[in-house]
Amino acid sequence: MTIQQLDYAIKLAHFQSYKRAAQELGISQPALSMQIQKLEEELSLVLFDRTRKKVEVTEKGQLILQKATILLNEANQIHQLAHRLHNEMSGELNIGIIPTLAPYLVPLFINQLNNTFDRLKINIKEALTEEIIHDLKVGTLDGGIISTPIRSSYHFQTQPLFYEGFKVFVSPLHALYAKDEVDISEISMKDVWLLKEGNCFRDQVNNICELNGAKKEKESQELFYFESNSIESLSRIVEFKGGITFLPELTTLHISVEKEDMIKELAGDKKMREISLINLPNHVRAEDMQAFAEVIKRNIPRHLLNKGNGQTVPTNVDIN
Known part of the structure; x- marks a missing residue:
C-alpha cells in the first residue's frame, strides 16, 4: 500500500468517476483502475x-x-514542515x-x-463552507474563514x-x-430574496425568521424567481424589483450614501454571525x-471584535 494509491482512491471517491479522477490525476483510466485493484487486494476489502x-x-x-x-494530510504537512524549517515564513499559505x-x-x-x-505567498480561494471543509481534510487548504459554529466528525480547531x-x-x-427598525414578525417570507441553498448565510436567515415569527404566507404569484450565491446580486434585485434581503454587516460598508x-436594523436582541478561522x-x-x-483583526472595524450581548445565529452546517 502506497501514499499514491491512497491518493488515487480519495480522488476516485470524490469524483465518483474513473474518467474524471484519471483526468484530475493526469494518468490513464487503466492505470488508475489497476492501482485501485492492487489496493483492494492488499487490504482484502472492496472499497468501491x-x-x-x-x-x-x-x-x-x-x-x-x-x-x-488523515494520513495524506499528515504526509503533506511533513513536506510543508521541511520547507518551513529550511526557510522560515516562506512558501505558501492557502486560505478559503x-x-x-x-x-x-x-x-x-x-x-x-x-x-x-x-516571503510568504498568500493564496485565497472563495468557496462554500462544504468545499472549504473538504479541502481542509485533504490538505489543499491550510485554513478557512467561515461562519461558525459547525458540526463535523473531524475535530477542527476554530478561532x-x-x-x-x-x-x-x-x-x-x-x-x-x-x-428605522424592522421587527422580524413583520416580515413576510414571500418578500425575502435568499441566497442559493448551500450558503450558510441562507440557513442563518431562515433560522432568524423561523425562530422570531416571520410570516410563512403562500408563495408569491410573481412569475420571476431568482437565487444567487452573491449578496450583491440580491441587493440589486431588491433595488430594481422590490422586496427584502438580509445583509451581513461588512457588506453595508460598501453601500452608497443614496442607498x-x-x-434597516433588526429590532430586539442583536443577531450576529460568528466568523472564525478554522484548521486541523x-x-x-x-x-x-x-x-x-x-492581520485581519487589525484591519476590520473595532466594534466587530466583541460579541457583546449579541446572539450567535446557528449555521446548520453538519459535515461528516
Whole structure:
C-alpha cells in the first residue's frame, strides 16, 4: 500500500468517476483502475461499488478512506514542515473564504499582507463552507474563514475572529421602508430574496425568521424567481424589483450614501454571525495562520471584535 494509491482512491471517491479522477490525476483510466485493484487486494476489502452508474464508496471503504485522508494530510504537512524549517515564513499559505465574506473582508486587509508576510505567498480561494471543509481534510487548504459554529466528525480547531450583525435591506417600494427598525414578525417570507441553498448565510436567515415569527404566507404569484450565491446580486434585485434581503454587516460598508436609507436594523436582541478561522489541529502552519488572523483583526472595524450581548445565529452546517 502506497501514499499514491491512497491518493488515487480519495480522488476516485470524490469524483465518483474513473474518467474524471484519471483526468484530475493526469494518468490513464487503466492505470488508475489497476492501482485501485492492487489496493483492494492488499487490504482484502472492496472499497468501491462499480455496479452502478456512478462509482460509489462501500461502507467499509468509507472507514478506510477517512483514515487515508488523515494520513495524506499528515504526509503533506511533513513536506510543508521541511520547507518551513529550511526557510522560515516562506512558501505558501492557502486560505478559503466563504462568498458572503470574501468580497468585503479581503479588501480591508489585502494591502497589509506584504508588511507582515514579505516571503510568504498568500493564496485565497472563495468557496462554500462544504468545499472549504473538504479541502481542509485533504490538505489543499491550510485554513478557512467561515461562519461558525459547525458540526463535523473531524475535530477542527476554530478561532473566532469577529462578529457581524444582520441587517435588512428594504426596497423603497416596500411597506417596511418607512421604519428605522424592522421587527422580524413583520416580515413576510414571500418578500425575502435568499441566497442559493448551500450558503450558510441562507440557513442563518431562515433560522432568524423561523425562530422570531416571520410570516410563512403562500408563495408569491410573481412569475420571476431568482437565487444567487452573491449578496450583491440580491441587493440589486431588491433595488430594481422590490422586496427584502438580509445583509451581513461588512457588506453595508460598501453601500452608497443614496442607498443608506434602505438599510434597516433588526429590532430586539442583536443577531450576529460568528466568523472564525478554522484548521486541523497541530497544523504545521499554525503560526502563519495566527499571524494572518492578527492581520485581519487589525484591519476590520473595532466594534466587530466583541460579541457583546449579541446572539450567535446557528449555521446548520453538519459535515461528516
